Amino acid sequence: MTTILDSSRDDTPPAPPAAARVETRLQRVLRAEPRPVWEEEPTKAGAAFKGFGLFAICAVILVPIWVVVVTSLSDTKAINDAGGLVVWPKSVTFVAYKELLSGGAVTRAALVSIGLTVVGTVFSMVVSVLCAYGLSRKDSFGHRPLLMTMMATMFFGAGLIPTYLLVTGIGLSDSYWSMILPSAISVFNILVLRGFFMDTAPELIDAARIDGAGEWRILLQIVMPLSRAVIAVISLFYAVGYWSQWFNAMLYIQDSDKYPLQMILRQLVLQHQVPPGAMGAAVSSGQINSLAVQMAVMVLALIPVAVLSPFVQKHFQKGMLTGAVKG
Amino acid sequence: MKPRATVASDAGRTDGPDPAGDAGADVDVRRSGARAAGPPVPRPKEKKAEEPPARGGITRRLRLRRDRTLILMTLPAMALLLVFNYVPLLGNVVAFQDYDVYDLGITGSPFVGFDNFTRIFQDYRFWEVLLNTLVIFLTQLILFFPIPIAIALLLNTIMSARVRAWVQAIVYLPHFFSWVLVVTVFQQMFGGAGLVAQWLREHGHEGFDLMTNPGFFKFLVTSQAIWKDAGWGVIVFLAALAAVNTDLYEAAAVDGAGRWRRMWHVTLPALRPVIALLLVLRVGSALNLDFEQILLQRDQVGAGASEILDTYIWWTGIKTGGFGYAAAAGIFKGLFSVAMVLGANKVAHMMGEQGVYSKK
Numbered sequence: 001m002t003t004i005l006d007s008s009r010d011d012t013p014p015a016p017p018a019a020a021r022v023e024t025r026l027q028r029v030l031r032a033e034p035r036p037v038w039e040e041e042p043t044k045a046g047a048a049f050k051g052f053g054l055f056a057i058c059a060v061i062l063v064p065i066w067v068v069v070v071t072s073l074s075d076t077k078a079i080n081d082a083g084g085l086v087v088w089p090k091s092v093t094f095v096a097y098k099e100l101l102s103g104g105a106v107t108r109a110a111l112v113s114i115g116l117t118v119v120g121t122v123f124s125m126v127v128s129v130l131c132a133y134g135l136s137r138k139d140s141f142g143h144r145p146l147l148m149t150m151m152a153t154m155f156f157g158a159g160l161i162p163t164y165l166l167v168t169g170i171g172l173s174d175s176y177w178s179m180i181l182p183s184a185i186s187v188f189n190i191l192v193l194r195g196f197f198m199d200t201a202p203e204l205i206d207a208a209r210i211d212g213a214g215e216w217r218i219l220l221q222i223v224m225p226l227s228r229a230v231i232a233v234i235s236l237f238y239a240v241g242y243w244s245q246w247f248n249a250m251l252y253i254q255d256s257d258k259y260p261l262q263m264i265l266r267q268l269v270l271q272h273q274v275p276p277g278a279m280g281a282a283v284s285s286g287q288i289n290s291l292a293v294q295m296a297v298m299v300l301a302l303i304p305v306a307v308l309s310p311f312v313q314k315h316f317q318k319g320m321l322t323g324a325v326k327g
Numbered sequence: 328m329k330p331r332a333t334v335a336s337d338a339g340r341t342d343g344p345d346p347a348g349d350a351g352a353d354v355d356v357r358r359s360g361a362r363a364a365g366p367p368v369p370r371p372k373e374k375k376a377e378e379p380p381a382r383g384g385i386t387r388r389l390r391l392r393r394d395r396t397l398i399l400m401t402l403p404a405m406a407l408l409l410v411f412n413y414v415p416l417l418g419n420v421v422a423f424q425d426y427d428v429y430d431l432g433i434t435g436s437p438f439v440g441f442d443n444f445t446r447i448f449q450d451y452r453f454w455e456v457l458l459n460t461l462v463i464f465l466t467q468l469i470l471f472f473p474i475p476i477a478i479a480l481l482l483n484t485i486m487s488a489r490v491r492a493w494v495q496a497i498v499y500l501p502h503f504f505s506w507v508l509v510v511t512v513f514q515q516m517f518g519g520a521g522l523v524a525q526w527l528r529e530h531g532h533e534g535f536d537l538m539t540n541p542g543f544f545k546f547l548v549t550s551q552a553i554w555k556d557a558g559w560g561v562i563v564f565l566a567a568l569a570a571v572n573t574d575l576y577e578a579a580a581v582d583g584a585g586r587w588r589r590m591w592h593v594t595l596p597a598l599r600p601v602i603a604l605l606l607v608l609r610v611g612s613a614l615n616l617d618f619e620q621i622l623l624q625r626d627q628v629g630a631g632a633s634e635i636l637d638t639y640i641w642w643t644g645i646k647t648g649g650f651g652y653a654a655a656a657g658i659f660k661g662l663f664s665v666a667m668v669l670g671a672n673k674v675a676h677m678m679g680e681q682g683v684y685s686k687k
Contacts, residue, residue: 035486036573038580042484053481054490058497061554064512067522071515084525085515131404134397141387141394146401153412156665159657160637161644162418163411170410182411185404215396244505247619251645262507269511270623291520298511305503310496 065302072096072295079289096289096296105256106264110300112176113243113261117304120180120242125235128185132193133219154187167252178252179245179260186241189234196230197223240305265301269294422654436651443655453639453656460635463621464613466545471553472609475560476598480590482561483568495565498558506619509555513547514538538624541632548620563601571597603680611668614660636660 035041042050067085074086075093100106134140135147163182172178200223208218224231246262253259267273385393422443424436447453478498485491501509516522519536528534537543571594579589618637625633630642636656644653 036577038577040586050481050484054485054494057478057558058494061497061501061558064516064522068512068515082525083529084520085522087522127403127407130400134400137394137397140397141390142398146398146405149405150408153408156416156661158412158415159419159654159661160640161421161650161654161657162415164645165418165421165650166411166415181407184407184411187408190404215400219400240503244503244507246505246507247622250622262505265511266507266623269514270507270627294511295515298508298515301505301508306500309500309503 065306068295068298068302072292072299074289074292076289076292079291084291096292100293100296100300105259106261106297106300108257109259109261109264112258113245116176116179116245116260117239117242119176120184121235121239123180124184124186124238124242125231128190128193128234128238129219129224129231131185132190133197133215133223135190136194136197136223138198150187150190164251173252174255174258175252176258179248180242182248183241186237189237193227193230193234196227200226236308239308243301243304261297261301265297268297419654419658421651422658424651426651426654439651443651444659446652447655447659456634456636456639459632460614460616463545463548463616463635467549467552467616468609470546470549471557472606474553474557476564476602478557479561479564479568480594482565483594495558495561498561500558501555502559504555506555506617506623509551510620510623513551513554517547539627541628544624544628544632548616548624551620552617563605564598567598567601568594600680603675603678607668607671607675610671611664613667614664 067087070089071079071086073089073092073094073096074082075091075095078086078090081090101110131150135143135150137143167173167178167182172181204222204226205218208222213221244262245260246266249258249260249263253263391398421436423438423440425439425442426436482491482494485494504512514521517537518524519534519538521536521538524534524536537547540547575593576589579593584592614636616635616637618635618641621633621635622638622641625638630638634642637660640653640656640660643649643656
């Protein structure tokens with residue numbers, strides 16, 4: 001027995017002394033976890049193929065974003081020289097952004113979108129966290145019927161027409177609330193939160209209760225601080241939802257002063273409408289380029305999600321799966 | 328707050344009928360003090376004296392009292408669901424009415440039985456739209472579905488955690504873009520004035536416009552969906568891959584299985600349940616294509632190629648005022664979807680997979 005073990009040990013190549021190597025920067029970035037001994041080293045062709053694959057995937061996603069950003073920062077001359085979209089930046093100018101953000105429809109729409117996102121996300125989170133905590137104890141009164149009532153809505157939708165009739169019927173049309181209330185909570189998000197709350201160590205909760213803490217206090221001072229990661233992730237989901245909101249606005253909002261950014265973006269890029277007001281004049285006089293304006297609006301719509309999502313990215317995988325399994 | 332805590336801890340201990348009957352009986356008798364002279368009972372212990380009555384588990388009223396804060400907390404969400412999910416469900420009665428949105432409303436409009444449904448089934452346009460929906464769905468299923476699996480398998484072979492994290496961060500990104508943004512990005516790339524057309528023109532070819540080409544529409548929406556969500560789809564598969572027992576790989580390698588055979592005999596079988604589950608879910612939502620995505624491009628491409636069931640309902644109902652007809656189409660869509668889920672699940676069971684819910 002020992003001989004077998006020993007011989008198998010001898011087969012494994014000795015690990016190279018780590019301290020002896022001096023890493024280049026690239027090597028440090030590419031440094032891999034140690035490859036299991038039984039796994040073959042990849043062939044040169046295989047490694048090249050994998051590298052190319054990853055590169056291509058990333059390029060497909062990043063190149064269009066790059067082009068949009070660069071064009072939004074280009075002046076009229078650069079855009080005319082390039083014959084449209086600019087791939088390599090020659091000059092950087094913020095004139096399109098300045099024009100967009102100096103008041104007028106786009107500024108308004110951006111403010112509406114920011115307001116909707118902030119108010120909506122806070123509202124959705126308060127309602128969802130409360131509901132998730134309220135359902136986080138399996139022996140509580142009415143736990144099962146309440147949970148079933150909630151989960152049933154995942155399996156049927158009322159349909160577009162009755163929802164539309166209801167929202168307009170209760171007088172929400174042309175109100176900011178029509179962009180918040182109808183899709184304020186996602187049952188899936190509540191289930192994810194609930195899964196995490198249920199995971200909070202019961203000893204902690206019991207200890208708090210013995211010390212005289214009520215449910216509100218337990219939620220605010222024990223459970224929520226321990227679930228910070230998942231709360232961040234779910235907040236991001238809600239925030240992205242509100243920021244991306246277009247359909248509800250299209251259905252219920254007629255007053256163009258209340259349009260969120262996505263409505264304006266659609267008008268400018270897909271329906272080729274001239275931007276209203278002073279900006280339209282500036283565009284038609286050639287002072288700024290309409291393409292740059294379109295791109296700048298796209299960048300405005302893109303910035304918040306592009307900036308925010310990497311911050312909570314590391315929690316996605318865990319958050320999504322734990323909640324889904326627990327549901 | 329203290330008594331509440333003791334009740335809570337009691338609930339766990341005395342959930343069923345109390346076999347010994349000591350604590351329960353004690354308290355019971357103490358409460359109805361007049362009966363204390365009756366049959367002899369064990370003396371109440373000092374410790375129990377402060378406890379509220381708990382007989383054979385705690386009563387519903389006590390549980391309600393104990394959990395009233397928890398129930399209160401669920402109320403806002405329940406109210407929202409009630410108003411925006413359950414009440415509209417009742418609103419589906421307009422499907423059986425000759426609905427008049429201006430004068431009569433839901434309560435006043437005359438009932439017409441199944442007239443709206445017969446009109447739908449006789450309307451060739453409806454069947455065209457249904458067919459178109461299914462064609463777009465199938466295109467998406469066939470072209471989209473394998474891509475996240477392929478990316479996940481590729482990522483799984485990368486040994487460097489840093490590279491993996493970077494690639495993941497990049498491929499997840501478009502998932503968070505709105506459909507308006509995705510469609511506008513595609514417009515700038517493949518539209519008549521887009522980057523590709525521009526490049527072609529510069530090199531002496533004819534420009535082209537994929538965004539308004541009806542024949543290409545199903546591939547266009549599929550590629551948009553892939554660009555937006557294929558990366559996001561990777562998450563599930565990566566998690567499933569991470570859960571595979573590495574001993575299996577090692578054993579297979581020791582038995583002489585090469586890289587590809589390990590993938591075929593270890594990795595793919597491990598992914599099978601996940602794939603089956605996702606397929607069932609996809610098929611179940613066959614009629615729920617991304618409404619926003621298609622509605623955004625309906626004007627450019629024309630209703631002929633782009634109309635799906637959802638946009639048809641929107642158009643006939645909200646745009647042209649045929650609410651009864653559209654609601655009936657909505658009900659048809661709901662029932663059809665349920666049938667698809669059940670059917671797909673049945674197939675999954677027949678193939679020995681668990682599907683969404685298990686057989687038992």
